[in-house]
Amino acid sequence: MSFDPATTTVLDLVATHPATEGVFRRYDASAGCCILCEALFETLPVLCARYGLDAEALAHDLSQAIDTETP
Numbered sequence: 001m002s003f004d005p006a007t008t009t010v011l012d013l014v015a016t017h018p019a020t021e022g023v024f025r026r027y028d029a030s031a032g033c034c035i036l037c038e039a040l041f042e043t044l045p046v047l048c049a050r051y052g053l054d055a056e057a058l059a060h061d062l063s064q065a066i067d068t069e070t071p
Contacts, residue, residue, distance in 0.1 A: 002066050005044040005059045010035060019065040026061075027053060 003013060013020045014036065024035045031039075031051035039047045044062075048055040 002063065005055070005062075007043060009041055009043055010047060011040045013062060014040075017062075017066045017069060019069045020062050023058070023061045023065045027058060 003017075010024065014024070021036065028034055030053055031047075033039075033051070035047065035051075039050065042050070044055060044059060047053065048058060
């Protein structure tokens with residue numbers, strides 16, 4: 001994992017790793033809102049607790065997206 005899910009915010013991830021935007025968009029339906037609109041400044045634990053998301057699955061999906069980016 002190339003980020004600390006406990007301290008990294010949604011904004012940090014999207015700004016540093018644009019490929020993560022698609023992951024957050026895929027989780028919008030489960031969250032019941034646009035994560036990039038409503039939770040941009042939240043850390044992953046806060047985001048997952050607030051919207052009932054699986055933190056482990058989200059961190060895994062984000063890591064996979066980051067790994068696919070070209071250096």
